[in-house]
Amino acid sequence: MATPKELSDFLAEVERRAFKQTAYAVRDDHAALDIVQDAMMKLAEKYGNRPADEFPMLFQRILQNTMRDYWRRQKVRNLWTTLLSSFGGSGDDGEERDPLETIDVEDDSDEPSAQLARSQTIKLIERALEKLPARQREAFVLRYWEDMDVAETASIMGCSDGSVKTHCSRAVHALAIELRKQGLNNLGLTDAMFTNNSSKD
Amino acid sequence: MEDLKQFSMTDAASGAAVEEQIAHNIIELLDDRAQRLTSVEAQRLATARNMAVSHLASLQAQAVTHSGVHQNGNVLQWFGHHRVTSAAIIIGAMLIAIFAVQQFGLNHNLENSDAFLLASDLPPEAYADNGFNTWVDSN
Numbered sequence: 093m094a095t096p097k098e099l100s101d102f103l104a105e106v107e108r109r110a111f112k113q114t115a116y117a118v119r120d121d122h123a124a125l126d127i128v129q130d131a132m133m134k135l136a137e138k139y140g141n142r143p144a145d146e147f148p149m150l151f152q153r154i155l156q157n158t159m160r161d162y163w164r165r166q167k168v169r170n171l172w173t174t175l176l177s178s179f180g181g182s183g184d185d186g187e188e189r190d191p192l193e194t195i196d197v198e199d200d201s202d203e204p205s206a207q208l209a210r211s212q213t214i215k216l217i218e219r220a221l222e223k224l225p226a227r228q229r230e231a232f233v234l235r236y237w238e239d240m241d242v243a244e245t246a247s248i249m250g251c252s253d254g255s256v257k258t259h260c261s262r263a264v265h266a267l268a269i270e271l272r273k274q275g276l277n278n279l280g281l282t283d284a285m286f287t288n289n290s291s292k293d
Numbered sequence: 294m295e296d297l298k299q300f301s302m303t304d305a306a307s308g309a310a311v312e313e314q315i316a317h318n319i320i321e322l323l324d325d326r327a328q329r330l331t332s333v334e335a336q337r338l339a340t341a342r343n344m345a346v347s348h349l350a351s352l353q354a355q356a357v358t359h360s361g362v363h364q365n366g367n368v369l370q371w372f373g374h375h376r377v378t379s380a381a382i383i384i385g386a387m388l389i390a391i392f393a394v395q396q397f398g399l400n401h402n403l404e405n406s407d408a409f410l411l412a413s414d415l416p417p418e419a420y421a422d423n424g425f426n427t428w429v430d431s432n
Binding site for chain 2: 093094096099100103104107108109111112121125128129132133135136137140210213214217218221232235236237260261264265267268
């Protein structure tokens with residue numbers, strides 16, 4: 093059984109990554125914070141009696157499920173909003189929300205130029221990550237950011253090992269293409285990769 | 294053919310290695326970004342973490358209290374906490390008691406019958422004799 097100290101250490105280690113991953117997925121920082129908090133509480137309540145080394149898998153599974161619950165609720169809410177707005181008429185101007193607007197814009201004017209360039213690169217990556225299909229982003233994040241192996245990722249995503257590999261490969265290619273479009277060539281984006289990609293497609 | 298297979302395997306392996314490298318470069322930058330949250334976000338995450346940890350601590354304290362009651366020998370409290378179990382124990386004890394009483398009553402009746410047979414004027418063999426039964430019925 094894990095101790096509160098072990099739970100605290102684990103959460104302190106993963107909470108920032110979990111928040112950013114959720115924010116990329118739901119594109120709303122406040123909702124992302126709520127989702128991470130929910131996931132933390134569920135982990136403590138339902139799986140607090142499990143050994144601490146099981147926490148990473150359990151937490152990721154809870155987090156992914158909580159995100160799916162959020163999307164389901166959003167879907168229902170959007171349906172009602174659409175129905176009501178079609179009766180009500182006035183209200184929103186009907187424009188779709190641009191997901192890029194939710195990205196934090198930090199004032200880096202005081203930072204050295206290298207840090208500014210790095211910060212801009214990160215922003216481009218974040219935008220590219222947000223554009224990925226949900227399953228590809230999930231596979232990429234679990235496999236590379238959470239450093240899980242293919243089997244663990246497949247278990248959390250509820251799909252086969254082969255699907256995980258495909259999702260990961262497509263995600264990396266899509267990111268590489270998107271980043272190259274933005275003029276980023278310093279991330280190991282070689283020509284060979286793009287020829288591989290085109291031959292795959 | 295072999296050469297072609299070898300070449301395509303090498304090609305696939307190098308492609309996978311390039312993918313891994315790009316992924317790790319991207320993740321390194323994302324990790325960097327995740328460490329630079331706003332103070333409000335960091336504070337909110339810390340609060341959520343503390344709530345989860347407190348919740349686990351309280352759950353574990355409750356579990357210790359429940360098992361501790363039994364060890365301390367406070368039987369009444371234990372019965373209070375485990376109502377279903379204690380009801381099952383009481384019903385089981387009642388059934389055993391009823392069975393025991395019935396068994397004791399049966400044995401007691403057998404003993405009385407034996408004593409009557411041995412103390413009576415008639416020998417026990419007379420009861421097994423059909424002629425005796427006919428004589429009793431006719432009288």
